[in-house]
Amino acid sequence: MKGFRKELWFNIPTRRAFINxxxxxxxxxxxxxxxxxxxxVNAMHITASVFINDDESGLHHDYDVxxxxxxxxxxxxxxRHNVGExxxxxxxKRQIMGREVVAAITEGKLDFGTWERIFYGEFDGRxxxxxxxxxxxx
Numbered sequence: 001m002k003g004f005r006k007e008l009w010f011n012i013p014t015r016r017a018f019i020n021x022x023x024x025x026x027x028x029x030x031x032x033x034x035x036x037x038x039x040x041v042n043a044m045h046i047t048a049s050v051f052i053n054d055d056e057s058g059l060h061h062d063y064d065v066x067x068x069x070x071x072x073x074x075x076x077x078x079x080r081h082n083v084g085e086x087x088x089x090x091x092x093k094r095q096i097m098g099r100e101v102v103a104a105i106t107e108g109k110l111d112f113g114t115w116e117r118i119f120y121g122e123f124d125g126r127x128x129x130x131x132x133x134x135x136x137x138x
Contacts, residue, residue, distance in 0.1 A: 004032035004135040007044070012125035015073075016093075018060045019120045021050075021131065025103075026110060028133040035108040037137015041118055042100030045129040047090035049097035049121035052112075067093045067123075090124035097121050105137055 079088030
């Protein structure tokens with residue numbers, strides 16, 4: 001069994017965003033020379049997420065609205081965590097959307113359903129953050 005590790009870095013200029021990173025993950029698989037196995041993709045920051053879903057702008061808008069209803073950014077005074085900070089909502093949004101995904105690799109490609117894509121979800125942007133891609137297999 002072989003292993004491969006790579007970090008992807010993002011510096012999103014906005015507070016929140018959803019970025020399709022499927023091609024970045026596939027490039028890692030290509031670089032790994034692993035044709036059968038599993039890939040783990042996880043956000044290495046507690047105010048960011050990685051998830052799998054459809055790449056459809058209406059859905060991304062709906063996620064943003066829904067998450068803001070569940071954990072609104074303002075007023076920042078509503079959160080105990082926000083003493084000297086303003087990102088408590090980002091921690092909660094990450095908890096809802098998830099830390100990581102695991103996907104199958106078959107014949108050197110992500111083994112996905114028709115509409116599945118991997119996304120990086122940013123909930124407290126405007127600084128450099130990383131995503132770990134860990135691949136194991138043969």
